Amino acid sequence: MKMKLSFLATLLIAIMLVLAACGDDDNSSNDGTNDNGSDNNDNEQDNASNDGGEEQVLIFARGGDSESLDPGSTTDGESSRITRQVLESLLEFDKESFEVKPALANDWKVSDDGLSYTFYLEEGVTFHDGSEFNADAVKTNFERWSDPDHEYSFSDDGYVYSMYGTMFGGFKGDDSHVIDEIKVVNDYEIEFVLKRPLGFFLQNMAMTYFAITSPQALEEYGAQINENPVGTGPFKFVSWSKDDAIVLEKFEDYRIDGLPKLDKVVFEVIPDNASRLISLRSGEIDIMDGLNPDDAAGVDEEEGLELYTRAENNFGYVGFNTQKAPLDQVEVRQAINHAIDRQAIADALYAGYAVPAKNPLPPSYAGYNDDVPEFEYDVEKAKDLLAEAGYEDGLEIELWTMPVARPYMPDPETVATIVQANLADAGIEVNIVREEWAPYLEKTLTGEQQMFMLGWSGTNGDPDYFLSSLLHGNNVGSSNRTFYENEEVDKLLDAAKVSVDQEERADLYSQAQALIAEDAPMVTLVHSTPVLATTSAVKNYVPHPSTSESLAEVELE
Amino acid sequence: MFAYTMRRLLMLIPVLIGMTLITFSIVHLIPGNPAQVILGETATAEAMQNLEESMGLNEPYAVQYFIYVQDLLQGDLGTSLRSKAEIAKEIWPYIAATFELTFFAMLFAIFIGVNAGIISAWKQNSWFDFLAMLFALIGVSMPVFWLALMEQWIFAQELSWFPATGRQDNRDPMEPITYFFVIDSILHMDFTRVITTLKHLVLPSIALGTIPMAIIARMTRSSMLEVMKSDYIRTVKAKGSGQFLVIYKHALKNAFIPVLTVIGLQTGVLLGGAILTETIFSWPGIGSYVYQAINYRDYPVIQSGILVVAFIFVIINLVVDLMYKFIDPRISY
Numbered sequence: 001m002k003m004k005l006s007f008l009a010t011l012l013i014a015i016m017l018v019l020a021a022c023g024d025d026d027n028s029s030n031d032g033t034n035d036n037g038s039d040n041n042d043n044e045q046d047n048a049s050n051d052g053g054e055e056q057v058l059i060f061a062r063g064g065d066s067e068s069l070d071p072g073s074t075t076d077g078e079s080s081r082i083t084r085q086v087l088e089s090l091l092e093f094d095k096e097s098f099e100v101k102p103a104l105a106n107d108w109k110v111s112d113d114g115l116s117y118t119f120y121l122e123e124g125v126t127f128h129d130g131s132e133f134n135a136d137a138v139k140t141n142f143e144r145w146s147d148p149d150h151e152y153s154f155s156d157d158g159y160v161y162s163m164y165g166t167m168f169g170g171f172k173g174d175d176s177h178v179i180d181e182i183k184v185v186n187d188y189e190i191e192f193v194l195k196r197p198l199g200f201f202l203q204n205m206a207m208t209y210f211a212i213t214s215p216q217a218l219e220e221y222g223a224q225i226n227e228n229p230v231g232t233g234p235f236k237f238v239s240w241s242k243d244d245a246i247v248l249e250k251f252e253d254y255r256i257d258g259l260p261k262l263d264k265v266v267f268e269v270i271p272d273n274a275s276r277l278i279s280l281r282s283g284e285i286d287i288m289d290g291l292n293p294d295d296a297a298g299v300d301e302e303e304g305l306e307l308y309t310r311a312e313n314n315f316g317y318v319g320f321n322t323q324k325a326p327l328d329q330v331e332v333r334q335a336i337n338h339a340i341d342r343q344a345i346a347d348a349l350y351a352g353y354a355v356p357a358k359n360p361l362p363p364s365y366a367g368y369n370d371d372v373p374e375f376e377y378d379v380e381k382a383k384d385l386l387a388e389a390g391y392e393d394g395l396e397i398e399l400w401t402m403p404v405a406r407p408y409m410p411d412p413e414t415v416a417t418i419v420q421a422n423l424a425d426a427g428i429e430v431n432i433v434r435e436e437w438a439p440y441l442e443k444t445l446t447g448e449q450q451m452f453m454l455g456w457s458g459t460n461g462d463p464d465y466f467l468s469s470l471l472h473g474n475n476v477g478s479s480n481r482t483f484y485e486n487e488e489v490d491k492l493l494d495a496a497k498v499s500v501d502q503e504e505r506a507d508l509y510s511q512a513q514a515l516i517a518e519d520a521p522m523v524t525l526v527h528s529t530p531v532l533a534t535t536s537a538v539k540n541y542v543p544h545p546s547t548s549e550s551l552a553e554v555e556l557e
Numbered sequence: 558m559f560a561y562t563m564r565r566l567l568m569l570i571p572v573l574i575g576m577t578l579i580t581f582s583i584v585h586l587i588p589g590n591p592a593q594v595i596l597g598e599t600a601t602a603e604a605m606q607n608l609e610e611s612m613g614l615n616e617p618y619a620v621q622y623f624i625y626v627q628d629l630l631q632g633d634l635g636t637s638l639r640s641k642a643e644i645a646k647e648i649w650p651y652i653a654a655t656f657e658l659t660f661f662a663m664l665f666a667i668f669i670g671v672n673a674g675i676i677s678a679w680k681q682n683s684w685f686d687f688l689a690m691l692f693a694l695i696g697v698s699m700p701v702f703w704l705a706l707m708e709q710w711i712f713a714q715e716l717s718w719f720p721a722t723g724r725q726d727n728r729d730p731m732e733p734i735t736y737f738f739v740i741d742s743i744l745h746m747d748f749t750r751v752i753t754t755l756k757h758l759v760l761p762s763i764a765l766g767t768i769p770m771a772i773i774a775r776m777t778r779s780s781m782l783e784v785m786k787s788d789y790i791r792t793v794k795a796k797g798s799g800q801f802l803v804i805y806k807h808a809l810k811n812a813f814i815p816v817l818t819v820i821g822l823q824t825g826v827l828l829g830g831a832i833l834t835e836t837i838f839s840w841p842g843i844g845s846y847v848y849q850a851i852n853y854r855d856y857p858v859i860q861s862g863i864l865v866v867a868f869i870f871v872i873i874n875l876v877v878d879l880m881y882k883f884i885d886p887r888i889s890y
Contacts, residue, residue, distance in 0.1 A: 068641070162596055243846070244650075244727075247727075270723070274706060276722070278721045282721055438593045
């Protein structure tokens with residue numbers, strides 16, 4: 001009788017052990033060698049592989065799922081990470097910077113007045129569905145984004161192309177819309193005629209959001225195109241199980257011979273950062289995005305793992321509502337700038353993977369003004385400035401704390417606490433205000449806040465996207481939450497926007513930054529360098545500052 | 558019994574209508590609108606207005622509710638604002654994932670919990686009893702995320718016995734049929750895959766099953782102790798029946814009613830989604846589905862997701878009530 005009982009009780013443990021022992025050899029890859037787990041059943045594997053017949057499968061793990069695989073109708077970074085592999089734009093960014101390179105267009109010509117851009121397209125390129133890539137396909141895609149009445153715009157199904165609106169100044173029929181006409185010269189030549197020059201037109205053409213979808217697929221899938229992307233990219237779409245995995249496989253007829261090197265790429269969702277790192281260590285995944293800065297040092301020293309950083313392409317800030325007392329006084333704003341210890345924030349929160357920021361623009365950008373004097377951390381000076389403004393007895397200010405973590409602000413709560421302590425030293429009492437994300441964004445738009453926290457990440461590598469969006473007077477009430485309006489700055493930004501001489505533009509942006517620094521509409525805190533990790537088996541992986549990099553050249557050893 | 562079942566099923570209708578009304582009101586009372594969340598900090602006022610219009614959010618609430626219920630009565634759960642996919646189609650893989658995990662977690666919890674409870678009651682005040690109840694106490698009070706991370710650290714990272722995350726080997730994913738991956742891999746007639754799928758289930762099932770297991774063990778013990786003291790057990794013992802028979806045949810049957818109630822409630826809770834466990838093991842279940850929908854203010858998904866969960870909960874309770882009669886024929890409805 002007792003025998004029976006103990007038998008029952010140990011049965012489950014026995015099953016566990018058997019399971020653990022079964023096929024244990026295919027994930028004992030702590031040493032970093034990946035044998036792909038595909039040795040289980042390779043019978044269906046008929047496609048030729050590169051070396052020795054072993055299928056190269058790479059797993060890229062990230063924190064959240066994609067929103068849509070139709071690049072134009074989303075602004076979500078997790079989506080463009082995938083569409084970057086499946087679809088291509090006319091141009092593309094250089095591997096590590098925002099310099100534009102040929103992609104689907106192998107050459108281009110800009111008229112002297114900056115009103116006409118002609119692109120010469122690659123010949124003999126086919127989409128994954130076998131249809132041919134040509135100038136008509138490009139025209140169809142651009143019209144689909146710009147014209148809500150276009151047969152493929154799917155506006156009745158909730159499709160909105162907000163990135164197009166932001167980058168090209170609006171949609172068909174708007175006065176601010178910059179594209180006047182798209183002319184198909186012949187199958188492989190297309191001309192964009194603009195209403196007025198746009199300084200970052202070429203940068204836009206390289207953005208992942210403006211990648212070309214097969215018109216035949218738009219016809220076939222209709223509004224389901226967001227789950228069935230068809231492009232010309234190195235990988236073609238296979239399947240998507242929501243919140244789990246997106247599977248892509250090699251496109252055999254890719255326009256560049258010998259690429260891609262991988263046979264299959266799987267983008268897996270692992271929401272928890274710690275679990276993701278454990279999965280990387282146990283060899284279940286090959287690349288992990290979103291490493292905690294605190295774990296970076298450990299990963300760097302660990303055998304079998306490699307640490308990567310993305311170039312900084314963002315900045316986090318504490319913004320001032322410049323139209324609300326006492327922050328309408330420039331002395332108060334400057335005083336707060338002097339009272340905050342940026343270096344301490346960079347060290348405490350980002351484990352050193354961040355640099356203190358003095359301009360609202362990443363240092364690698366054209367026109368970054370390095371001559372702008374920084375607000376050194378100086379409590380006495382802050383107190384003097386406050387006295388000058390008539391607040392020698394101190395003052396009380398609200399600080400709105402953002403409720404979500406962002407790459408530019410991985411731990412907003414702690415930043416708020418540091419700012420609170422710093423300002424207390426200068427005699428400013430800070431009351432922390434908490435709101436949920438959606439109301440936070442809405443209320444800061446209408447100016448209910450005094451001080452608030454936010455940040456900005458670049459998408460097309462152009463200073464306009466940072467400076468105009470955040471600080472141009474016209475954007476008050478949309479993306480300009482500091483309510484900063486300075487006519488001179490606006491004039492400089494407008495001039496830079498329409499100029500096509502890149503050196504002249506850089507100079508104008510540089511001047512604007514100097515003026516902005518004097519007015520101090522925000523405390524620019526840090527530019528963060530996001531860290532990520534791979535197993536040592538991953539080769540030729542180059543993280544791009546935009547967060548979407550092509551995996552065409554990546555290999556597994 | 559048939560009449561009782563029908564009556565209970567009919568009662569579902571007002572319950573579910575009440576649910577839709579409550580979720581609809583709560584969802585629209587929380588501040589923040591989906592257009593703002595979807596477009597994020599880079600949104601322009603114009604883009605937001607366009608998006609709101611295309612999502613039908615500019616209609617009055619009453620009209621929105623009416624449209625929602627009308628669609629619901631036609632079996633249409635609506636369309637997700639974020640993914641633009643039909644919820645009725647999109648929700649199934651999440652439900653299947655949650656069902657599969659719950660099944661194995663409860664299997665673990667019931668098997669260990671009931672047996673540990675029985676042995677503890679049988680050998681009351683023995684070292685086994687003390688140890689089992691100590692573990693049960695730890696089990697009830699242990700934070701799930703901590704247990705989950707410890708499991709991952711020991712069994713995935715250090716020992717490499719079990720995978721840390723996911724439902725299957727994603728280097729070689731299979732074509733889903735029912736979305737119950739264990740069943741699917743059996744249908745694919747692929748033995749190695751059955752093993753891999755089961756291995757993926759081990760760690761999350763234990764993490765999720767630990768609290769129910771502890772509760773079940775404690776409940777079984779106290780219930781068994783009570784029954785073991787009753788007269789009829791003494792009679793059975795006097796008759797000369799073996800101990801095993803006394804406990805498993807005579808005592809357990811009467812002691813099982815409260816245990817069954819607990820099992821039913823716990824199953825319902827787990828089926829409602831275990832966000833922490835699902836997040837840590839990256840298990841795409843119904844809990845994370847609804848949770849994400851709340852973050853994105855994806856109204857139709859929140860409403861329909863909660864409706865489906867509530868429906869499952871009510872059905873489980875009904876099944877438990879019907880099982881009482883099966884275990885104890887003296888109960889009548």
